[in-house]
Amino acid sequence: MADDGEWMLESIAGYLSSPDWIIPIADFTENNCSVFDDEDENKLTYTEIHQRYKQLVERLLDNYMQEVGITEEQFLEASSALTVNKTLQAVFQPVLATHDFQMFRSLMVQKNMELQLQALHVIKERNGGLPECLTDGVDVMSELEKKEMNILQEVLRRSKEEYELEKADRIQEKDETASTSSSLSEALLGTACDSVNGINGTSQENELKEYGVLKTSPPSCERKTLPALRPPVKGSGPADHMTSEILSDCDSSRRLTDEEGLQQRTEYLKQQRDKLHALKRDQTLKTPTERAPVAPDPRHHTQEISVEEKKKLQKRKHLAEKLKEEVIKK
Amino acid sequence: MGEVQKGLFSVIEKLKGTTEQELRIVLLGLDNAGKTTLLKQLASEDVNTITPTQGFNIKSVSCDGMKLNVWDIGGQRKIRPFWKKYLENTDLLIYVIDSADKKRFEETGLELSELIDEENLKGVPLLIFANKQDLATASPASEIAEGLNLHTYRDREWQIQACSAVDGEGVQDGMNWIINNIVKKK
Incomplete structure (x- = not known):
């Protein structure tokens, strides 16, 4: 037994x-x-x-x-x-x-x-x-919020592009109205831009405002289509500088977004843009004089955000590493 | 197959190697009666952060060399149909009543009588806590006992105990009844 x-x-x-x-x-x-x-x-x-x-x-x-x-x-x-x-x-x-x-x-x-x-x-x-939503710690960022962030980034990117176009136009305008002093004003503008570079305090809200401001001048866009005007060679200098920056920014934002959702996002973005358009148009009708002085500022904000964003990303990665270690040890 | 389970159960008891005997206690009652508060009071835990129970809570309390496994199951109307899934092998039913909620005395009485008729609770001792005695509008335990016709329960041991789960008043008296009438008889 x-x-x-x-x-x-x-x-x-x-x-x-x-x-x-x-x-x-x-x-x-x-x-x-x-x-x-x-x-x-x-x-x-x-x-x-x-x-x-x-x-x-x-x-x-x-x-x-x-x-x-x-x-x-x-x-x-x-x-x-x-x-x-x-x-x-x-x-x-x-x-x-x-x-x-x-x-x-x-x-x-x-x-x-x-x-x-x-x-x-x-x-x-x-x-x-790890994707951003996971590196943030516990899943603080929901799928929806993540989407929203991507949309926001896309909006910002487009606003930059738009600003670029507008800037080129403005230069054209200047050239037209004061052809003799164009080079001088250009140079002044350039140095002014550089000096403001170090200023911080960028926020998404600012960005959006900027975006709104940029959208305020549909007339100048139209002017661009006029066949008689040709952008001066000098004017394209700073613009090129900007575009290269934009491109690098675009790259990083693209990496974050997934291909599938892109279509959807662009749809959504267009709607957002249209809303902003409408809003801004209303505002500019009320205060048309404010347009010119505000315009140059935002450009530097856009430069700042890339640096800040990078810092943030670095921080998040660090946090994620820590978190993972803790969890695994546990 | 049922026999296998019964047999397995005894094996498992041995395998666990627990010298302690275990007692399965189910804590039921209407929503907002104070079941979870009572449970936490029994387990000497904080009773200030309790939210309505959507599922169930389990606490094990050692008492007189015996391990009391107390199951507190949510009392909301939509959860009540699930109660009967938790009644198997129950050694004691604790039923909690909000003594100040006179409007629902009838409802709580109906739920209790349905439980008493459950096959799985046949002959299972019953302890009723007439809770929330700290409220001025609370009915005394004797009145509630009368309303529930407790004196007609002859197929089991029963006890009604006035208490206030929030401040712990009367809870120990109820536990003493459990020890004297169930734990010691096991």
């Missing part, structure tokens, strides 16, 4: 370590663990999942006993011997979890965390880094 018991114990332990047992149990936990968080309160679905888990274990053990040809009594007797053996106890844990909800819950929570970490790992390996 003692020999019998020993043989059975080995057989049971062997079964509990075999793929016949491990795979269905692992499948079950992996497929059902996503709802298990480590909140204090349990969800009602936990009970339902626990119930299904019990049924699965019952079915597996039933099959096993039939296959091996042992009775329930024999099985139970042999299993009792497991109490003595610590290493076998661990193997038996998934069985114990059928009757211990707390144990089952902690198994599921643990599995959920494992999968999340794995997912993070995969994302990082594939993209070389």
Whole structure:
């Protein structure tokens, strides 16, 4: 009898370590663990999942006993011997979890965390880094907010382009109205721009304002289409400088956005732009004189943001690294 | 298959190697009766940050060499149909009543009588907490007992205990009844 018991114990332990047992149990936990968080309160679905888990274990053990040809009594007797053996106890844990909800819950929570970490790992390996929404710490930034950020970036980018065009136009205008002093005013403008470069205090709000301001001069845009005018060579100098910056900015923003959503975003952007258009047109009708002095300022804001953005990105990456370390250590 | 489970259960008890015996207690009652507050009071936890329970809470309390596993299940109307999934193998039912919510005495009485008829709770001892005695408008426990026709319950042990889960008043008396009538008889 003692020999019998020993043989059975080995057989049971062997079964509990075999793929016949491990795979269905692992499948079950992996497929059902996503709802298990480590909140204090349990969800009602936990009970339902626990119930299904019990049924699965019952079915597996039933099959096993039939296959091996042992009775329930024999099985139970042999299993009792497991109490003595610590290493076998661990193997038996998934069985114990059928009757211990707390144990089952902690198994599921643990599995959920494992999968999340794995997912993070995969994302990082594939993209070389974590997306912004993940590096921000806990998922503070929802999908929607992320989209909004991308849209905002796109808006800013376009505003730059628009500003560029407008600037070129203004130069044309100047050339036309005061052709003799054009080179001088150009140079002045250039140095003024450089001197303001160091000024900080950029905010998205500012950017938007700027954008609005830029949109205020549809008439000048129209003028550009006039065939008689030709942009002077000198005027294109600073403009080129700007475009190169814009391009680099565009690159970074493109990297963040995913190709799929681009179409959608452009749609949305167009709407936003139109709204801003309308808004700005109204404003300019009221205060047409303010337009000219405000215009040169924003350009430097746009330069600033790229630097600031980079700093922010650096910070976030750092934070993410820290966070990950903590989680893994835990 | 049912037998396997029963048998497995005893094996598992052994496997856990717990010398402590365990008691399964289910804590039920209408929403806002104070079940979770009572649970936290039992577990000596902070009772100031409690929100309506959408699911259920479990706390284990050691008591007289016995481990009491207390299951507190949400009492909102939409959750009540789930109560019966938690009644299996229950050793004690604790039913909590908001003694100041006179408008819902009838409703709480109906829910209780339905529970009493549950097959899984046949003969299971019943402890009723007449909670919120700290409120001026609270009805006394005796009045509530009468309203619930508790004296007609002859198929089980029962007790009604006035208490205030928020400040802990009367909670220990209820626990003493549990110890004297259930734990010691096990």
